Amino acid sequence: MRKLFLSAAALMCGAVMIAQGNVSTVDQIGNGNMSDVDQVGMTNLADTNQNGNLNDSSIDQNGIDNQYQTTQNGNRNTSTVMQDGERNIGGPGIYGFHGTLQIGNDNVSSTTSIGDDNETGTLSQGNRNTATIAQDGNRNDANFNTSYGWGIQQVGNDNTSSLTQIGDDNTGTIEVWGNGNNSDENQDGTYNDVNVYQLGNNNDSFGSQLGDLNDSDVYQQGNGNGSSVVQGSGFASAYESISTVDQIGNLNNSTVFQYGFRNMSDVDQTGNRNNSFVVQGPQEYNNSFVNQLGDRNDSYVDQYGDYNDSDVDQIGNDNTSTVYQGDYPGLTGSYNMSDVDQDGNGNGSIVLQTGEYQKSTVFQDGNLNMSDVMQSGNNHTSTVNQIGNGNGSTVTQSN
Numbered sequence: 522m523r524k525l526f527l528s529a530a531a532l533m534c535g536a537v538m539i540a541q542g543n544v545s546t547v548d549q550i551g552n553g554n555m556s557d558v559d560q561v562g563m564t565n566l567a568d569t570n571q572n573g574n575l576n577d578s579s580i581d582q583n584g585i586d587n588q589y590q591t592t593q594n595g596n597r598n599t600s601t602v603m604q605d606g607e608r609n610i611g612g613p614g615i616y617g618f619h620g621t622l623q624i625g626n627d628n629v630s631s632t633t634s635i636g637d638d639n640e641t642g643t644l645s646q647g648n649r650n651t652a653t654i655a656q657d658g659n660r661n662d663a664n665f666n667t668s669y670g671w672g673i674q675q676v677g678n679d680n681t682s683s684l685t686q687i688g689d690d691n692t693g694t695i696e697v698w699g700n701g702n703n704s705d706e707n708q709d710g711t712y713n714d715v716n717v718y719q720l721g722n723n724n725d726s727f728g729s730q731l732g733d734l735n736d737s738d739v740y741q742q743g744n745g746n747g748s749s750v751v752q753g754s755g756f757a758s759a760y761e762s763i764s765t766v767d768q769i770g771n772l773n774n775s776t777v778f779q780y781g782f783r784n785m786s787d788v789d790q791t792g793n794r795n796n797s798f799v800v801q802g803p804q805e806y807n808n809s810f811v812n813q814l815g816d817r818n819d820s821y822v823d824q825y826g827d828y829n830d831s832d833v834d835q836i837g838n839d840n841t842s843t844v845y846q847g848d849y850p851g852l853t854g855s856y857n858m859s860d861v862d863q864d865g866n867g868n869g870s871i872v873l874q875t876g877e878y879q880k881s882t883v884f885q886d887g888n889l890n891m892s893d894v895m896q897s898g899n900n901h902t903s904t905v906n907q908i909g910n911g912n913g914s915t916v917t918q919s920n
Contacts (some may be wrong), residue, residue, distance in 0.1 A: 732758035757803035771826040827855040
């Protein structure tokens, strides 16, 4: 009876050990393909599929219940994967369980997840694309919101994308359709979200978010557009700030810097060679809206203080608008409002407001009109309406 009991116990132990084993599958069709799989821990799953020539795949998993699938169809593609922790997964993608799917030639994918419950995915359909995903923390998702369900999705040639997430519960998406586009997105904190969509050629996007609960969305359609979004840095962190950039056309450029709490920036540029620069913070609840429709328009918004609002609308060509609110040497301001509307060509507007509860409205309809408004102190209101061509106005108020 004792021997029977020990034998049953041994069988149960063996069954548990089998259930906790790692699983690796490698399928290769072609010539000169290389695969390296290293798994340490329990119930890790690695699946490698290569169809073509001279492809190279490496999967390194350390922990429990990690899963990754690499599929490479083409020639000279390279995929490197490292997952360290528990329940990290590559996928899902529309094709089911995938972490990296590369169809084409000379594509390079690198994925690193350190922590628990992270998710990642890379799809490249084209040639010479490079994708890098690095996650350090828990429950980060680099597999979010793309049309095919991948974190980085590149369809075209010579695109380079990088997504880095440090912290917990961050989400990121980069979707590129075209050639020669570059994306570099970085998040450090908790519950940050970044989404970048680039449709066209030679567009550039850079993003950096330091803090918690920040949101950045960039959409660029056309050629040669550039976007830079920084929400929080070593200077000051950002919290619950929102940046939205939409650029349609060619050679447009947008730069957004936001620091502090609940600042919001919305930039829309349609046309060619438009420029927008927005800086807000490190205080809170500043709002900036920039809308440019036409060519070679330029907008600069600088808000330093609390609860400042700026709205700039430019329709036409070669218009310029500069708004300073609470940002002047040694001065701050709060609860200021500026509204600039330019409809025509070659109009210029400058608004400088320091203090509190200032209000400026500038309306220009025509060509080559100029307006200069400077208000300091408290509770001033300025309204400028210019209809026609070549008009000039200067307003100075203080107390």
